[in-house]
Amino acid sequence: MSLLDRKLYRDIKAMSGQVVTIALLVAAGLAVFIASVSTYDTLEAERIRFYDEGRFPDVFASVKRAPLTIVSRIAEIPGVAAVEPRIVRDVIVDWPSSALPVSARMVSLANGGDEPLNRIHLRRGAVPRPGDARGAVVNEAFAEANILSPGADLRVILNGRLEAFTVDGIALSPEYVYAVKPGLLIPDDRHYAVLWVDRTALEAAFGMEGAFNDVVIRLAPGANSRQIIEELDTLLEPYGGVGAVARRDQPSHRFLDDELTQLKVMSTTIPYLFFGVAAFLLNVALGRLVTVQREQIAALKALGFPASPIVIHYLKLVGVVVALGAALGIVGGVAMGRALILSYQGFFRFPDLVFELSPWSAVIGTAISFVAAALGVVTALRNVMTLAPAVAMRPVAPMRFRRAALESLLPRRLLTPRRMMILRNLAGRPVRAVLTIVGISFAVPMVVLGLFWRDAIDHMMDVQFNLVERGNATVTFPHPLDANVVGDLTREPGVMLAEGLRYVPVRLRAGQRSYLTSAIGLSVDAQLRRPRDLSLKPIELPPKGLTLARSLAESLGVATGDLVAVEVMEGRRRKRDLEVVAIVDEILGMSAYMEISALNQLTGEGNVVSAAALLVEPAAILALGKRLKELPLIESVTMKANAIASFLDKIAGLVLVSAAILTGFAVIIALGVVYNSARIGLQERAWELASLRVLGFTRSEVSTILFSEFVLEIALGLPLGLLLSRLVVDLISRLHSNETFQIPAVIGPRTFAAAAVVIVASAAASAYVVRRRIDRLDLVAVLKTRD
């Protein structure tokens, strides 16, 4: 071992606390980077593999009823590589063990599961053979949530008749990686199933012999999906086509895609925050080390050492810190990635989702850490290396103090000498004070980021389930029914209020832009469904014209007063130009609202409803659920309590894991900043503090003088951090929000309080460690040395 290396070893031992806290920061940045990059790569690779294996289609279209004979015409559209017609129906499952109605999407199979498109991936059991109308395959999420095995019986209400099926197999499908009930955002696996049955079963039940109501298409490479969708829509229009969509708008794919985009955002933002703070701390810590060792360095230079071994010596120190951080970061990143993948398995169902470390992320991450750290020490080193040895060998000129500007602003009697020491020390090193304050403020958004989801979710729940959907159940009908049905529902036991809703599939066009959505018809005096704007004021629907959610208006590029071409995608398929009369800021969705009679006038179907919102006595809700299961007119039932429970259940684990991880990082940052500042502060002022001890100041009085600086810096850093949190949460909510889901940038007072507590506790822990060093100050030594 060379002598410089021996010196390195001893320096590291002497500053082990600083080395460890800085390495932890590097590790935290690296862990987030590795975990998010690798999780992204893992999910993306598995998605590509599964889409490929399952022959995931490119275009999806629904019709009312089309003859199979037109399939060949679809296949002739240039660019279409494969066509698969299907029968898809939303049904109710009679599931005796569940008090609440279970809905299911029933999908026909024509080839015993080995379909040309959307081939299912069998996990257990078998797929009913073509012609076997009694067997069914169940999606794995539902089977797991309800402990269902092959051989079990399953009864489904098909077109009003109870039909019995046997569960033959349990499977996955690329179409239902994220199996979410239409209209919900989070999968409710206990109450929502995907059932695959042979098409003969659905043909018979729904009178679909020789026909289909759903078609999926695979495109040839390079085909223009937009053009094909247009041709397809023209072709399917006579059969009640409601407009084809590309992959981008397929629900499962969209959720998966959005999640992957968010992961990508995460891997390109948060790690840099850590790298930045780590570089800052390395800079300060090494800067101080170099200053302390300035005379040694000068002596080495005077003895004839060239600059390069000295520079390499200090870069080795950086290397040790980064290597330690990288080792911890890779281990932590893999653990975090595994935890993330585990929590994703609850949302996304893939055949073989196993975390795989992307080695390049570890290499790149370590390299970024090293460069950030090396940049941090360059300044400190350059300062020493440019000094002539004779200059460097003299002690550093003492810092010049002056009265802090702040003093003149404070009342005289508050300015005791001790307080002035604190103020002037802060003011005397403004750059360091600012950097410490900034460092502390960086820790705050970490805690806030971990916890604000809770606030955002609470807010969304409150808005969506208490203010917007004020009923506690929603029923949908398989086709529009006369509005009298609402009156019938009111007479069901326990129903206190029922209101009709109208959903009409429409294509909105403005210039070149178009968007396929449902127009929602509400009556002006609706009580149970009241859309709200961002300030939570109820939206008053004008009797005429369209009211658009802001995200939809932006996507169409229209403003109030503009005309939008509304094309009804069902029934008589009328087209009208309607004026945008209002734009509203909503949390959920890309909704278009109309007054219900205006909407019915547009479709020309008279006074009809597609769904009803119900307010049910809480005690009667279970009995009503059982009763609704038997009503043939009802396609699906959503119970609010249920939706909330499943939402919380799904999200709780993920929120908890990410909150714990981020809070851990906040602790690392706060510890790193405060501990290192306190250690450096103590190192620089040991002489002064020991002098005070000799003069009769107690340990705690002396500690107070040193720590008051940090109290002040924390007192300034916290509000700055809260401000920063606001910006970060705003940014994250903007980056994470998508068309269907606007994450509200809400930070609750609890979250701010938790952040403050975490930072203060970490600082207190650092202070405690440094305090023990203050207690061990050598009082005799300071009298014999000059600072």
Place this chain on the structure above:
Amino acid sequence: MPEKSSANGRKVFEARGLSKTYVMGDITVNALHDLDLDIYEGEFIVLLGPSGSGKSTLLNILGGLDAPTGGRATFRDHDLVGADDAELTRYRREHVGFVFQFYNLIPSLTVLENVALIGEIATNPFDPREALALVELSDRLDHFPSQISGGEQQRVAVARAIAKRPDVLLCDEPTGALDYETGKLVLAAIARVNRELGTTTVVITHNSAIAGMADRVLRLRGGRIVGSDRNARRLTPEELNW
């Protein structure tokens, strides 16, 4: 045998069989060796000895900064040997004023504030201006230590040390870092404190010329007191020559 004092004051310090041994690896250093000592109220003592004679160790023990390895030492009714850190801190706070070779002023405080700082922990302090007038520094109140000379800094240190009206003033090589003229000014300040306030004063130095201003001169060598002289007449600092 401890020497009797001619001053009629009460005994302030008493040390019997005092020893201090430093063990550093294989090397054992006897800094103090079976030392006896009495100091009386109001006395001006100069502890004279070359470096390594143990004079600083003795001063540190008397000042409550270090503990002996053997023997006993008391300040009035305070036991300086068995006391814990908190008791020693209180002892220094209430009874001892220190002046060090390198002044040990707080660089971020002005002259006046450095002295006022001590007022915060003393029960009956001087007005800091009064203390500074005693060392003739009334015209430098708002200067920072870095803006005044070493001699002036040391006089601030003297003013700071006496501001709390200590019972004893302990000075460790107070002129060690100063030139001849400024050294004399500092000694004059210390002598004035002893004379006007009656503060028992112990000055350690290797400069034998300073011995002339003491009531008693104690000579240290090899950790023992090897000589004790009483000056018939205390010289004023102006009369000293080195």
